[in-house]
Amino acid sequence: MLFQQIILHMVNRLNGERTISAPFHLLRGKRSGQTIQDVKSYGFTRYFSLTPKLSKKTYDHTIQMMIQSGLIIVDGNSVPHITKPGIETLQRLPELKLNGWLYRGNERIFFQRLSLVTQTLSQIIAGNMAFDPVQKDEKVQNWVRNYLKKWPFRSEEFIRNYYYELKTAFQTSDLSHLHLSILSHRLSGFEVSGVTWQQLSHALKEDEMDLQIRFCECLHILLDEIYLNPRLTLLNSLSEGIKTSTPLTDSAKKTADLYEQGYTFEQIMSSRQLKSSTIEDHFVEMAMNDPSFSIQLFFPDENTYRLIEQIRNQQTKKLRTLKEAYPLYSYFQLRLLLAVGGDSHEDGSI
Amino acid sequence: MKMDPYKILKEKFGYTSFRPGQQEIIQSILNDEDVVAIMPTGMGKSLCYQIPGYLLPHTVLIISPLLSLMQDQVEQLKKMGEKRVVALNSFLSVQEKQQLLNQLEYYKFIFLSPEMLMQEQVKMKLQNIPISLLVADEAHCISQWGYDFRPDYLRLGEWVHKTNRPPILALTATATQEVMSDIQLHLKMQEPTLHIQSLDRPNIRYAAIEVESPELKFDLISKQIASFSGPGILYTQSRRKADEYARNLSDNGIRIASYHAGMEQVDRMFVQQQFLQNEIDWVCATNAFGMGVHKDDVRQVIHDHFPSSVANYAQEVGRAGRDGADSLSTLYYTKDDENHSIFVAINDFPEEAHVNIFEQATLNGLSPNQLVSQGILSENHVRILAYWSSRKTTEDTIEMLDNLKRQKMHQIYQMKDILTNPICIRQQIIQIFGQQLLEQPENCCSKCGLNMDVIVSSSVLSARHLVLSSWEDRLSKIFPGFLSNEA
Numbered sequence: 025m026l027f028q029q030i031i032l033h034m035v036n037r038l039n040g041e042r043t044i045s046a047p048f049h050l051l052r053g054k055r056s057g058q059t060i061q062d063v064k065s066y067g068f069t070r071y072f073s074l075t076p077k078l079s080k081k082t083y084d085h086t087i088q089m090m091i092q093s094g095l096i097i098v099d100g101n102s103v104p105h106i107t108k109p110g111i112e113t114l115q116r117l118p119e120l121k122l123n124g125w126l127y128r129g130n131e132r133i134f135f136q137r138l139s140l141v142t143q144t145l146s147q148i149i150a151g152n153m154a155f156d157p158v159q160k161d162e163k164v165q166n167w168v169r170n171y172l173k174k175w176p177f178r179s180e181e182f183i184r185n186y187y188y189e190l191k192t193a194f195q196t197s198d199l200s201h202l203h204l205s206i207l208s209h210r211l212s213g214f215e216v217s218g219v220t221w222q223q224l225s226h227a228l229k230e231d232e233m234d235l236q237i238r239f240c241e242c243l244h245i246l247l248d249e250i251y252l253n254p255r256l257t258l259l260n261s262l263s264e265g266i267k268t269s270t271p272l273t274d275s276a277k278k279t280a281d282l283y284e285q286g287y288t289f290e291q292i293m294s295s296r297q298l299k300s301s302t303i304e305d306h307f308v309e310m311a312m313n314d315p316s317f318s319i320q321l322f323f324p325d326e327n328t329y330r331l332i333e334q335i336r337n338q339q340t341k342k343l344r345t346l347k348e349a350y351p352l353y354s355y356f357q358l359r360l361l362l363a364v365g366g367d368s369h370e371d372g373s374i
Numbered sequence: 375m376k377m378d379p380y381k382i383l384k385e386k387f388g389y390t391s392f393r394p395g396q397q398e399i400i401q402s403i404l405n406d407e408d409v410v411a412i413m414p415t416g417m418g419k420s421l422c423y424q425i426p427g428y429l430l431p432h433t434v435l436i437i438s439p440l441l442s443l444m445q446d447q448v449e450q451l452k453k454m455g456e457k458r459v460v461a462l463n464s465f466l467s468v469q470e471k472q473q474l475l476n477q478l479e480y481y482k483f484i485f486l487s488p489e490m491l492m493q494e495q496v497k498m499k500l501q502n503i504p505i506s507l508l509v510a511d512e513a514h515c516i517s518q519w520g521y522d523f524r525p526d527y528l529r530l531g532e533w534v535h536k537t538n539r540p541p542i543l544a545l546t547a548t549a550t551q552e553v554m555s556d557i558q559l560h561l562k563m564q565e566p567t568l569h570i571q572s573l574d575r576p577n578i579r580y581a582a583i584e585v586e587s588p589e590l591k592f593d594l595i596s597k598q599i600a601s602f603s604g605p606g607i608l609y610t611q612s613r614r615k616a617d618e619y620a621r622n623l624s625d626n627g628i629r630i631a632s633y634h635a636g637m638e639q640v641d642r643m644f645v646q647q648q649f650l651q652n653e654i655d656w657v658c659a660t661n662a663f664g665m666g667v668h669k670d671d672v673r674q675v676i677h678d679h680f681p682s683s684v685a686n687y688a689q690e691v692g693r694a695g696r697d698g699a700d701s702l703s704t705l706y707y708t709k710d711d712e713n714h715s716i717f718v719a720i721n722d723f724p725e726e727a728h729v730n731i732f733e734q735a736t737l738n739g740l741s742p743n744q745l746v747s748q749g750i751l752s753e754n755h756v757r758i759l760a761y762w763s764s765r766k767t768t769e770d771t772i773e774m775l776d777n778l779k780r781q782k783m784h785q786i787y788q789m790k791d792i793l794t795n796p797i798c799i800r801q802q803i804i805q806i807f808g809q810q811l812l813e814q815p816e817n818c819c820s821k822c823g824l825n826m827d828v829i830v831s832s833s834v835l836s837a838r839h840l841v842l843s844s845w846e847d848r849l850s851k852i853f854p855g856f857l858s859n860e861a
Contacts, residue, residue: 156646159640161639194849204845208849215651217647218640220637221637
């Protein structure tokens with residue numbers, strides 16, 4: 025139900041201005057100009073990359089179920105609209121402490137590290153070093169190997185400190201019973217097997233998908249806590265590189281760097297061998313994320329403040345509608361205006 | 375250097391005795407002989423090159439055509455504390471491969487897929503490092519008479535010289551004359567020593583049971599699982615079915631979990647671990663389950679379908695009774711199952727029309743990915759066709775795919791025949807692998823007469839079911855001993 029409520033939340037805010045695939049791309053954390061603009065314009069930072077492995081099949085199936093139970097309708101242009109029962113269901117959406125835009129799926133890497141370090145230390149206590157690592161990804165294994173080597177990781181003192189840090193972090197008030205139940209059963213150790221999603225779903229009488237969303241929320245809360253509490257030395261080190269240091273996508277970051285060095289739009293295009301539409305996407309991203317970025321460059325003879333104000337007062341974020349109202353401006357210009365002025369409801373409202 | 379395989383067995387691997395055949399094979403290798411070794415799968419053939427690896431001065435090079443098998447063997451060695459082990463296969467990125475090649479001489483055990491052996495830079499590098507033993511794993515794949523012919527494997531022959539080369543160990547679980555002579559011919563082996571174990575597993579008893587309907591099948595399987603004890607594996611054909619069985623059976627109080635390739639890797643590890651530690655008695659799985667699951671006391675294997683070949687069947691039932699104790703393998707089928715198995719086997723297999731579409735599209739500059747995303751061909755089609763299009767002409771590809779399809783169907787007919795004709799199942803299985811049955815155990819199979827009660831004990835419903843703990847309990851179980859020290 026939680027998953028459906030989240031989709032309802034997005035459908036409601038999208039206000040009939042995007043097709044049914046917009047929430048899908050956003051949930052999967054797609055790094056495209058359109059999706060990234062949606063994140064900002066419609067206030068979806070929390071949901072970005074919530075379910076990176078969501079398959080089209082599962083998503084379509086969920087949408088079908090939502091249509092069947094009358095929560096949404098999808099019109100002939102594949103645009104979803106929320107219904108009255110949909111609004112009622114949406115109103116029961118609990119407050120979620122997700123921060124997808126900040127962690128962008130990296131919380132999963134954090135968990136891989138956490139689970140492998142935990143398993144290894146548990147095996148060390150038992151004096152058993154011949155075990156099957158629970159994480160098979162060699163990158164993660166190497167990372168953990170180097171991490172552990174920084175400390176006398178076989179000493180009782182180190183393991184005790186790690187254990188206490190875990191306990192301390194788990195006690196942060198934002199983590200619920202459900203969060204901790206999921207998290208602690210996804211960890212494993214010597215003669216302590218982990219519990220599969222199917223088994224958790226059976227035991228907790230909750231949907232697998234909803235549990236995974238709660239798990240993601242749990243990791244976000246945990247990471248927030250770790251970054252806020254410098255005394256959690258070992259966990260801070262374990263979270264290295266998990267938080268996004270720049271809000272830009274990697275490719276947009278490169279464009280931004282060139283722009284800062286004084287390259288023009290055209291020079292960036294030719295030096296990066298990219299299409300102008302791609303570079304446009306990057307500038308929109310920069311406009312959206314960097315408060316010091318000025319879009320004046322693209323409006324040589326205009327008062328952009330006045331334009332932004334006008335755009336903000338329009339009851340739509342749909343480009344085509346805006347283009348009809350402002351035929352003299354290019355789509356790129358309109359997107360820039362939206363990017364700067366569109367950040368209107370990043371709050372708890374539905 | 376004193377060569378004592380037994381000492382290595384004990385110190386490195388923690389075993390106190392060899393399994394049948396192992397010691398003789400190891401001795402032949404240490405005597406510098408070429409060896410063809412035939413052993414049933416899962417009965418310790420990797421040990422036959424691992425132990426010499428520790429006794430010989432240089433690298434052991436293992437050619438392995440099955441990626442999952444290769445991965446498992448690498449993991450097993452690593453688990454044993456061996457760091458000098460590496461797998462070179464198509465999963466590696468260019469940089470990763472380059473990095474490994476640069477330090478290749480460091481490794482004691484190098485696993486290679488046959489296609490890697492053909493790459494120039496790999497070939498060059500291997501010519502420059504000293505090799506003590508060359509192992510051809512799953513050597514039947516080199517023979518077109520084998521059930522799993524891999525053309526790339528043939529090229530291994532181009533690579534080995536007649537003289538001035540390390541001894542070769544060819545390992546397989548197929549003993550037909552054609553396969554054996556192909557192996558010796560293509561690998562240019564010099565009067566190899568043959569070590570042939572019986573491929574029969576006398577402690578495994580076979581039952582094939584026909585049922586009227588799929589519903590009845592489920593009922594009977596549930597009944598068997600409820601009345602006879604595990605640990606056991608229930609093999610089914612689809613992910614959905616595996617989940618469904620697991621849900622239904624666990625509602626009936628059975629400690630069971632599902633396992634298939636659609637699950638997260640960590641979930642799959644959890645199921646393996648629970649099974650190894652007897653926290654669950656049953657795993658309900660697709661054929662993705664088994665590799666890497668080293669559990670000796672599996673008492674039952676149940677199938678609800680015909681596997682795609684006798685070789686696959688033998689491999690799946692062979693996961694039972696590795697400890698030598700009596701074990702039961704039961705297969706339930708309905709009359710329609712044969713058609714269903716054929717459908718599963720060839721449903722996604724490219725045909726002539728697909729080959730032509732692929733050729734045409736390539737000529738028009740469409741990328742394989744576009745064909746998939748536009749729904750013209752399936753991923754599987756493209757994977758197979760892309761591989762062959764660079765190696766064969768269109769006509770040859772069509773002919774070969776047609777042959778392969780026939781072969782797949784034939785293998786299913788053969789499977790069904792063995793289980794449904796009136797002849798002893800055991801005898802027929804080992805005949806397919808080229809041996810004759812010398813001795814027949816009592817309660818041999820459902821055709822010779824089988825009393826299940828003698829083979830497996832009745833089931834005891836376990837009181838310990840999965841119960842979630844509080845997170846504090848859970849953490850202190852993972853880190854035992856710290857709780858009492860807390861202030």
